[in-house]
Amino acid sequence: MEIQIFEVGPRDGFQNICDYIPVETKLKIIDKLVDAGIQHMQITSFVSPKAIPQMRDAKEIVEICLKKYPTLDLFALVPNLRGAQMAYETGLKKVTNVISLSESHNRANINRSREQSLEELERILHTYPQLEVCVDIATVFGCPFEGDLGIVALLDFLQNLYEKGIRLFNLCDTIGVAHPKQVREIIKKVLEIYPDCTFQIHIHDTRNMGMVNTLAAIECGITEVQSTLGGLGGCPFAPGASGNTATEDLVYMLEKMGYETNINFQKLLDLSKWQTTIIQGNYSGHHIHIK
């Protein structure tokens, strides 16, 4: 059985590195990821350079990647219509819009209410019907401010998005509080209710449950999972969020268990080691499981 690994390190990983990573370095890492077999990648986000200076080269990164990897499944995060416009103008076909299940995290992360985010999503869908829009739902498994919001709130939210035409969702454990029982309950339920939709998961490893939660989701029917090389990542606007599930760990486990990822583990591992030499010293979010 094939599992699609969505590498989101160039977005969720790099945005948590304090020092700016030069475009050439970013491109070199992306290049090596592709060489290792990564076929799905979130390469940047079109956000305000004031809010996240690390992503200020989004346009350049996307334009180069689109030329260099015409068959790759590339996407970028866009928090609003302005971001979607910039993504669209580069020729990108797929964007991710992020909205939190939790009102307070949405305000902290996107600086607007959920209602305003939903209206903005509608504007994106209306203005750029050519774009494939995935919705990242943040804090699905728990919020740093409001705790566990419960499956009923999630289902209401999904229904709202479904009615707007969204068929691709990414369920995010933004701060790494999910546990396998909860993951199984949620995944089984959403797959049952929305058989015509695609659900990805995005699990942070804050409490060392990245692997166990990702496997729990896969064993309930999820076939698209997000992770970051070296377990980089976090959320600049969610206190306590630490790194994602590490892509190399995930690939190692899945291949050992007989799943197909079409990724060369050894190349990925070498790349992960090399990456730590590049960005060492200015990152503090990886594998902090004690908090």
Add this chain to the structure above:
Amino acid sequence: MEIQIFEVGPRDGFQNICDYIPVETKLKIIDKLVDAGIQHMQITSFVSPKAIPQMRDAKEIVEICLKKYPTLDLFALVPNLRGAQMAYETGLKKVTNVISLSESHNRANINRSREQSLEELERILHTYPQLEVCVDIATVFGCPFEGDLGIVALLDFLQNLYEKGIRLFNLCDTIGVAHPKQVREIIKKVLEIYPDCTFQIHIHDTRNMGMVNTLAAIECGITEVQSTLGGLGGCPFAPGASGNTATEDLVYMLEKMGYETNINFQKLLDLSKWQTTIIQGNYSGHHIHIK
């Protein structure tokens, strides 16, 4: 459902710390572990002080703990008859004898052949019939020298030990190469063949699979699991072995999933943080998942 957590940090964790930890510090950590609710603990090992100088205070540690915690389930590791004698003389009731499934790891770890180890085990059983003897089977899921030895080799080995009267086994993933599929196959099989035996598991987190493998074992019927506070641990004689599953991570996950551990998570977490301030700087084996 209750899961018994066997804290093995004072043995498997401390033995991997380069600098000697004073008796008072060890006792303070043990004291706080007990205060957090730990009821089962491997507190030391009776080994040659030349081989593992960190454990040279085994006698003192055990004597003090036996007096201080008369109701606690305490055990110590003994590699040979001499170790068993020392343990017996302290008044300890329970010892763990370690033998590797892999011949080459047994030679590296215990400095004798498996056959010699099995003979030594018989001497221990014959000389100290009053001692409850658990056998730690090392490299069950893979050996640094020989790779995966397979389930047939394990079942032969178990049968041999069973015929010697052993009913308590600890299946060790000494270098952290197990994966959930393998864990499930092995655990289901051994529980089916030996319903009158108790099996514990001891999983290293080398490739970040400590949690997922431990949960896989629990969901196949295992109720006794080993772990170490802060994920300390390793094997001085197994190249590439890194830390164990962290007790606090395990307790957090299991309690969230509705299992009972009877351990106070917050106390354990505070203790783990405090422990890092005590032993910081002279330990390098924790959570090295890249190799």
